[in-house]
Structures are given as C-alpha cells and as structure tokens.
Amino acid sequence: MLEALRSIVQAVNAAGNLQAALDIIVSRIAEVMGTEVCTVYLRDPESGRLIFMANQGLNPDLIGKISLGPDEGLVGQVARREEPVNLDHAEKHPNFLYLPGIGEEQYHSFLGAPIIHQRTVMGVLVVQQKDSRRFDEDEEAFLVTMSAQLAGVIAHARATGSISTAQNAVGATASFKGIAGATGVAIGRAVVVAPIAELHSVPRRQSDDPQLELQAFQSALSAVRADIHALSEKLFKQLPADEHALFDVYLRIIDDGTWAAEVVKKINEGEWAQGALSQVMSSHIRTFEMMEDAYFKERATDIKDLGRRVLAYLQTSEVEPAEYPEKTILVGEELTASMLGEVPREKLVGMVSVRGSSNSHVAILARAMGIPTVMGAADLPYTQIENANLIVDGYSGYVHYNPSAEVYEHFRSVSEEDQVLTQGLEALRDLPSETLDGHRMPLWVNTGLMADVARSLDRGAEGVGLYRTEIPFLLRERFPSEEEQRAIYREQLIAFAPLPVTMRTLDIGGDKALPYFPIEEENPFLGWRGIRVTLDHPEIFLVQVRAMLKASEGLNNLRIMLPMISNVQEVDEALELVRRAYDELIEDGWDITLPPIGVMVEVPAAVYQARQLARRVDFLSVGSNDLTQYLLAVDRNNTRVADLYHAYHPAVLNSLRQVVDAAHAEGKPVGICGELAGDPAAVLLLMAMGYDMLSMNDNSLLRVKAVIRSCRFDELQSLLDHSMQVDTADEVKSLLRKMMIDIGMERLLQPIGA
Structure with missing residues (x-):
C-alpha cells in the first residue's frame, strides 16, 4: 500500500492542472483498492457546497453540474463531521440522498473520507461497491491516509488552477x-x-523573437555536447569502462531529437527558450521518476543534470539587462x-x-x-x-x-x-519618549547594516539594543578577519556615539546557516546554534570579541550580548573568554575598558534562571521572537502552524513579567529586543511590566513613541493586571485594542487584510 500511495501522490504532483489531478486520483485509487466507484467532491470556498468534480464509475456528464450542501447526503455528513463514514447499506442510512441520473443507486457499500488542509475541509473522497459489505480496517485506513496525503496536493493544484483560470478569465482572482x-x-x-540552473524555477514568459530563442537553444545544446566530449576525454584513463559509459548515455540523450524537437515546438509557439526547456525536461523527468524499473528511474537524474547544463548556458547567454x-x-x-x-x-x-x-x-x-x-x-x-x-x-x-x-x-x-501616518509621525522625532505623566521609556533600535544607521538616528533612536553581527558574516564567502570585523564594528560604534551599541555575538544556526560553515541538523532550532556554536569554536568567539573591543577604543559605547543562553555554565565560560581577550589586548597596549556584558533571554530555561543569570552579568535582554517560539512549541516560520504563534499568549506574558522581576531583584536593567517591542499595542504592557528599554526596527520607532506619548503610565498597571488574568491571547488582544482606542491610537493597530 505504501508504494501505491507514493505512486499516486507522485502522479498527482505531475498533473498539469487541478482537473487532471482529480482524474488521476479517482482512477488510481479505484484501481489500487479494487472498487467500482471512486469520486471526489470539492468544497466551493464561496458557497460551501460540495461539487461533484471527478469520478470513476458514475455518470461523467454530471461532473461540475451537481453539488451537495454540508447538510445534505452522506457526503455532506463526512464533510460536516470531518470524519470517515463506512456503510454496508448506504441507501438505508437516514442521511442518504438520491441524486437522479448520477447512477449510484446500484452501489450499496460506501466509504467516504474528508479531505482536510490546514483545518479547512476541502472536499470528500468516496469509494463505492455494488456488494453489501463494510470496507475493512485496512481499506478505511488507506483511504484516510490517501485523503490526508492528497489534501496539500489538491490545495496546491487548486491554487495553480486559480492562476491558470485568472489568465484566461476576466476578473478571476x-x-x-x-x-x-x-x-x-x-x-x-x-x-x-x-536561480541559476534550476529547471523547476524558470518562469513562463512569452518571447518577442522566436528565431533568436531557437538560436540560443541550439547554441546551448552544442556547448553542452562539447562539454560532455571534453569531460569524456579528460576522464577516459581515470574511470573504469562501465562508469565511463555514462558519458555515452549523456551524448545519446543529447542527440535524441525527440525532446529537443518538443523544445523547438514550444519556442515556435511563443515560449522563451528557458521556459520551453524547463517545461519539456520537467515532463520527461517526472515520466522517468514514476517508472517502477530502477534503471529507468535513475535516468531521471541524468536528464535533470543535462537539462540544468543546457539551462545554465541559456541563462549566461542573456546579454540584455533585465527590465x-x-x-x-x-x-x-x-x-x-x-x-x-x-x-x-x-x-x-x-x-x-x-x-x-x-x-x-x-x-x-x-x-x-x-x-x-x-x-x-x-x-x-x-x-x-x-x-x-x-x-x-x-x-x-x-x-x-x-x-x-x-x-x-x-x-x-x-x-x-x-x-x-508616517509623514505625520515625523513631528515626534525630536520629542522625548515619555508618557503624559512623565514616565521615560528609552527607545533603542535593532540594526545589522550601515543602511539602518541614518534612518535610526533620524527617527530618534536613543541607542542600539541589538546589532546583528551575523550579517557581515552572511555577506561574505568566508569568515571575516579580525581586522575586517573591527572596521565594521567601529563604523557602527562611531555612527551612534556616544549612544550605546549592543553587539550580539555571532548567532548562527537554526535558519541562519553560513554558506561556508553549513550546519545540517534534523531539528536545527533545538540544535547547535548561538552561543553553543561559538563556545565550541572559541577561536571564532575570541576573534570576534577582540574585534569588538578594539573597535570600542576611545568611544566606550560598546555593550556585548550573548545569545541562546540556556544555563549559567555557558555564561561563565563566555565571560572567561571575554576577560581573556580583554586582558590580552590590555597587554598589547590597547586603551580600552571592559564593556557591560549581558545575556539574551530567549529560551524557557533562561526565564527560570533569570535571577542567577542576572547576578553574573550587567543586563538582561529578552528575545521575544524565539522565547515565544520555544514556549509555545511553534515554529513561527512554518505556515502550517504560524497561526498558533501568539506573542500575547498568557504563558508568554507571564514569562516576560518574570524576567523583569528577576532582573530588578538583582538590581540589573532589562530590555526587550524582539518584534514585540515594536508592536505599538504591546508596548503598553511592556511598560507596565517595568522594562527599562525597548529595542525595535527603525520603522517602528515613531509609532511606538506616538503611543507612549499618548498614554498615562499610572493607568497601565490596571491594564496589565486585567491582561494577566485572562485565559487567551485573543482576550489580551481585545483589551489592548480597547486601550488603544481610549488613548486615540487606534490608527496604529496593524491593518487587517481584506
């Protein structure tokens, strides 16, 4: 069954449009399960009705012409209850609905499974037979598995189909x-x-000069043929005869006129050469990948390689700059x-x-x-x-x-x-960030590029709460040298001097891998990242810290922050390395002072040890993005679960408050540098909790300042108390919305898409 499942999904993925995908589904499932009928009903997003869209065994003339409401028939019951229905005498069930002309009256056995994608019922998958019997557990499990596997495929096919429809129908969106x-x-x-030489990524595009496209294709084909000949000669004495024969296979594929003729045909029809090559080669690759014979499956890899080689020449032959x-x-x-x-x-x-x-x-x-x-x-x-x-x-x-x-x-x-709104907020740039009753709330900025500096200062930033040092690393093809880092850091420190600049030590791993230092893990967010990487590679950490300290000479506005801390031992080890780098530079004659050193609180363990951490360092800073992600076990970059990522979740708010209390108990300041700090509504809660500094993207600075200058600090504690007593993020959001309306700042709530 597993092989059958894989085969069907692969075939559906290769379908050209939604209807072709549905036709493949019903025919292949009926074949694999040995049933006389297989049907797909798709839910119309606007009406909610389940439309008869594809079938094997019933009247094909009614496809797209009949439908069922969510309260009608057995199909409606499957969709409404979102669970399978398995019957040996479907016609005796009270929800059975006879549809004239469809031809299902002769079929007694009925098994239906809902097709659900991201909590939304997209349709119903049904199989039927003439004999009166309940489908066994294996058959039911297969259909349920099939519907779950196909849900995403159908969603994608429907999306693709909506684009195709829109291209041919006025007003389709x-x-x-x-x-x-x-x-x-x-x-x-x-x-x-x-990207270069990625067949599946080439966009469809009409050509103005098919003859020029044909010449480019023939030229690219000749260049690849010459490359293969050259490789063959170069490796002739280095490879065994069997392995060297691979080059003959490549040359035979190139010289086979069939696929090349298909490309030429598409070019003559108006498609540009890259698009024609992509479409033809992708079709051939899918054909070979679906073959059961292992030898022919391997040929898909050869075709893909050759296609990429031809595409690379086509891409480099484009001399006209893109418009x-x-x-x-x-x-x-x-x-x-x-x-x-x-x-x-x-x-x-x-x-x-x-x-x-x-x-x-x-x-x-x-x-x-x-x-x-x-x-x-x-x-x-x-x-x-x-x-x-x-x-x-x-x-x-x-x-x-x-x-x-x-x-x-x-x-x-x-x-x-x-x-x-943005233009109106410009007037706040030089005004103090304080509430109507005089409570000061310093607003700092998150940076990573020199392009951030001018805008940040123009918008009234009072310091840098997070300088992402990984960005200079990401922009290079190797680790930047100590001197290169010193020059970059010096530029930032000078630009903001005498305002403080908080430099986070290298924070790679998770979804931030350096191309020249790849970290491949099954679960990267719970793996080797942040301080864990740099403590394992003290040579990287020491070079970076030395560069930061050198850059601060004569300025003394540097602060160093350690990311992804989960225990006090990591802090102790990092502090020892920082002091070692400092002592070495002092011995070398550098006139520097040891800067304040802080810890990022972004994992739950750090929340519960916040007081112990605060004793060891000069300040704490909450990274609300990762903290929310880890507290809720939600990868906010995963569209399937992004809706579960709620920064207003009561557990998140309790953790944020706990960190403030722990830091202040040790007499240490605490800031927050995640996206929550730049949320105008959330700022009301963060101020009430007692955060000493908020750091955000420069685009949020004036919006946040507008809110701060419109509220009274003595009224925020009541808002916080109410927010901490409710049970859901939505209730917190409602309280904040009401407060924003009360202080006249409703216009700063993020617009909601149509």
Missing part, C-alpha cells in the same frame, strides 16, 4: 497565505527571478540579497519569496529598507505569474493575485493611510 516578512502594503507588477517596471514586486522561489540588489531601489516596491522565513537574510534586508515582503508563500505558483498584478500585504502575510477592484481599493487606501 486568487489569494495565497505566507508569512509576514516586512510590514506595509505593496501594489505593483510581478517580476519573477530564478523592471516602475512598481516592481520581486518574486522567486527563494530570494537572495544579490537578486534584491539587481533591482533599482526606486522601482522596487515589494517582494514575495516562496521559501524562506521572517528571519531569512532577505527578510532582514527588506525590513531595513522598508520594503513590504511576504515570505514562505508555499502554494503560490510563482512560475506562472510573470507580469501579473499583485498586492503584497506585509501585515498579514497574504499575496493577492489579480485583485478585484474592491480588494485593490481597500489596499490602496491602507497604503495611503500608511504614508500619511
């Missing part, structure tokens, strides 16, 4: 959920970019900093990455540059949306394709309100 990477709203046209429209929304499978750098800044209004997280390097860059971005839009059929109208909702993480006039008008209004 689609929306795709991702993860908010950088806040704001972007309205523009999609420009799809593909970007005035309002470019950059779209790709996995956007990179180099792709971002190719687009003129004045033309780039938004970004969408199918893969990646809100902590990805490109998302950090997007936030620094103020570009609305959505990451992890996994269901977006990005290769099919070149030049399409898009709206990027960086608040909720939605991408709207070919938006309706109503949706367009809503987001145009939100975008204009954002601009007006």
Whole structure:
C-alpha cells in the first residue's frame, strides 16, 4: 500500500492542472483498492457546497453540474463531521440522498473520507461497491491516509488552477497565505527571478523573437555536447569502462531529437527558450521518476543534470539587462540579497519569496529598507505569474493575485493611510519618549547594516539594543578577519556615539546557516546554534570579541550580548573568554575598558534562571521572537502552524513579567529586543511590566513613541493586571485594542487584510 500511495501522490504532483489531478486520483485509487466507484467532491470556498468534480464509475456528464450542501447526503455528513463514514447499506442510512441520473443507486457499500488542509475541509473522497459489505480496517485506513496525503496536493493544484483560470478569465482572482516578512502594503507588477540552473524555477514568459530563442537553444545544446566530449576525454584513463559509459548515455540523450524537437515546438509557439526547456525536461523527468524499473528511474537524474547544463548556458547567454517596471514586486522561489540588489531601489516596491522565513537574510534586508515582503508563500505558483498584478500585504502575510477592484481599493487606501501616518509621525522625532505623566521609556533600535544607521538616528533612536553581527558574516564567502570585523564594528560604534551599541555575538544556526560553515541538523532550532556554536569554536568567539573591543577604543559605547543562553555554565565560560581577550589586548597596549556584558533571554530555561543569570552579568535582554517560539512549541516560520504563534499568549506574558522581576531583584536593567517591542499595542504592557528599554526596527520607532506619548503610565498597571488574568491571547488582544482606542491610537493597530 505504501508504494501505491507514493505512486499516486507522485502522479498527482505531475498533473498539469487541478482537473487532471482529480482524474488521476479517482482512477488510481479505484484501481489500487479494487472498487467500482471512486469520486471526489470539492468544497466551493464561496458557497460551501460540495461539487461533484471527478469520478470513476458514475455518470461523467454530471461532473461540475451537481453539488451537495454540508447538510445534505452522506457526503455532506463526512464533510460536516470531518470524519470517515463506512456503510454496508448506504441507501438505508437516514442521511442518504438520491441524486437522479448520477447512477449510484446500484452501489450499496460506501466509504467516504474528508479531505482536510490546514483545518479547512476541502472536499470528500468516496469509494463505492455494488456488494453489501463494510470496507475493512485496512481499506478505511488507506483511504484516510490517501485523503490526508492528497489534501496539500489538491490545495496546491487548486491554487495553480486559480492562476491558470485568472489568465484566461476576466476578473478571476486568487489569494495565497505566507508569512509576514516586512510590514506595509505593496501594489505593483510581478517580476519573477530564478536561480541559476534550476529547471523547476524558470518562469513562463512569452518571447518577442522566436528565431533568436531557437538560436540560443541550439547554441546551448552544442556547448553542452562539447562539454560532455571534453569531460569524456579528460576522464577516459581515470574511470573504469562501465562508469565511463555514462558519458555515452549523456551524448545519446543529447542527440535524441525527440525532446529537443518538443523544445523547438514550444519556442515556435511563443515560449522563451528557458521556459520551453524547463517545461519539456520537467515532463520527461517526472515520466522517468514514476517508472517502477530502477534503471529507468535513475535516468531521471541524468536528464535533470543535462537539462540544468543546457539551462545554465541559456541563462549566461542573456546579454540584455533585465527590465523592471516602475512598481516592481520581486518574486522567486527563494530570494537572495544579490537578486534584491539587481533591482533599482526606486522601482522596487515589494517582494514575495516562496521559501524562506521572517528571519531569512532577505527578510532582514527588506525590513531595513522598508520594503513590504511576504515570505514562505508555499502554494503560490510563482512560475506562472510573470507580469501579473499583485498586492503584497506585509501585515498579514497574504499575496493577492489579480485583485478585484474592491480588494485593490481597500489596499490602496491602507497604503495611503500608511504614508500619511508616517509623514505625520515625523513631528515626534525630536520629542522625548515619555508618557503624559512623565514616565521615560528609552527607545533603542535593532540594526545589522550601515543602511539602518541614518534612518535610526533620524527617527530618534536613543541607542542600539541589538546589532546583528551575523550579517557581515552572511555577506561574505568566508569568515571575516579580525581586522575586517573591527572596521565594521567601529563604523557602527562611531555612527551612534556616544549612544550605546549592543553587539550580539555571532548567532548562527537554526535558519541562519553560513554558506561556508553549513550546519545540517534534523531539528536545527533545538540544535547547535548561538552561543553553543561559538563556545565550541572559541577561536571564532575570541576573534570576534577582540574585534569588538578594539573597535570600542576611545568611544566606550560598546555593550556585548550573548545569545541562546540556556544555563549559567555557558555564561561563565563566555565571560572567561571575554576577560581573556580583554586582558590580552590590555597587554598589547590597547586603551580600552571592559564593556557591560549581558545575556539574551530567549529560551524557557533562561526565564527560570533569570535571577542567577542576572547576578553574573550587567543586563538582561529578552528575545521575544524565539522565547515565544520555544514556549509555545511553534515554529513561527512554518505556515502550517504560524497561526498558533501568539506573542500575547498568557504563558508568554507571564514569562516576560518574570524576567523583569528577576532582573530588578538583582538590581540589573532589562530590555526587550524582539518584534514585540515594536508592536505599538504591546508596548503598553511592556511598560507596565517595568522594562527599562525597548529595542525595535527603525520603522517602528515613531509609532511606538506616538503611543507612549499618548498614554498615562499610572493607568497601565490596571491594564496589565486585567491582561494577566485572562485565559487567551485573543482576550489580551481585545483589551489592548480597547486601550488603544481610549488613548486615540487606534490608527496604529496593524491593518487587517481584506
């Protein structure tokens, strides 16, 4: 059964559209289970009705023409109750509904399983037989497993189908959920970019000159043929005859005119050479991968390799620079900093990455540059949306394709309100960050690039609560030297002097792996990351600390912060290394002082040992992003569970308060540098808890200051007490919304997508 399951899913994945996928599902399941009927009903998102969409064994003329409500028939019961129904005499069940003309009256056995994707019932999968019997446990388990496996495939196929429909139907629209990477709203046209030599990432694009595309394809094919001949000759004496024969296989595939003719045909039909090659080779690869014979399955790898080689030549042969429209929304499978750098800044209004997280390097860059971005839009059929109208909702993480006039008008209004609001807040830049009754709340900034500096200072930042030192490491192809690091850190310290700059020691691992220092783990967020890496590699840690200390000479505005601390031993070891580096530099004649050293509280263990940690260091700083993730066991970069990530969760709020109490009990200041610090509503609670400093992205500085200057500190304790007594994040959110309305700051609550 497992092999059958794998085979069906693979076949469905290879389907060209949703209907083809459904037809494969019903025919293959009926074949594997030996049933006379297999049917798929898909739920219409607007009406909620279950539409008869594909079948094997019933009247095909009624496909798409009949439907059932959620309260109608056995199919409706399966969808409504979200559980299988297994009957030997379906016609005797009180919920049985006779549908004239469909032809199911002769079938007595009925087994239906719901198709559920991300908690939403997408449809119902049904098998039926003439004989009166209950399907056994193995058969029921197989159908349930099949429906669970197919749910995501159908969701993706439906998404792809909605794009295809929109291309051929006036007014058709689609929306795709991702993860908010950088806040704001972007309205523009999609420009799809593909990585070098990735066949499946090539966008579909019409060609203006088919003859030129044909020449490019033939030239690339000749170049690959020459490469294979050269490799064959080079390795002739180094490989056994059997292994050397692989090159003959490659040459035979190249010289086989069948697939090349298919590429030529697509080019002549108007597709550009890269797209034609991608579509033809991908089709052949899927065909071979689905074969049962092991030898032929292996040929899929050979075809993929050759396809990539030809594609690489096609990509490098493009001499004309890419054209970007005035309002470019950059779209790709996995956007990179180099792709971002190719687009003129004045033309780039938004970004969408199918893969990646809100902590990805490109998302950090997007936030620094103020570009609305959505990451992890996994269901977006990005290769099919070149030049399409898009709206990027960086608040909720939605991408709207070919938006309706109503949706367009809503987001145009939100975008204009954002601009007006931002301009209005500029007047607060030089005003103190204090409440109406005089409580001071220092606002610091999170940085990582020199591009952040000017904006941060222009918006009134009073210091740097988090300087991400990993960014210079990410921008290089090797570890930066001590002198390179010193120069980078010095630049930051000078820019903000005499304001304090808190430099976090190298925080890699999790979803931040260096390309030249890969960390491959099954569970990276619970693995080798942060301080664990640098303590295991003291040579990296010592070089970085020495560079920081040297950079601080004559400025004395450096603070050092240790990430991912989970026990006091890690702090003790790190402090010993810092003091060792300091002593060595003093011996070498450097005129420096030992800076304040702090700990990031971002794992639950650190919350419960916050007081012990505070005794050893000069300050604590809460990393609310990771702390929330670990407390709730929710990877906030995973779209499947991102809805469970609630920074207002009572457990999170209790932990945040506990850290403040522990730090203050030891007479140490405590700040917070996660995204929660830049949430205008959350600031009301953080101030009441007693946080001494808030650090955020520069885009949030003036919004947070506006809230602080509009409230009274003596009224916040009551809000905090009420918030700590409720049971859910939604109740906390309601309390904060009411308070924001009461102080006249409702306009700063993040807009909700249409």
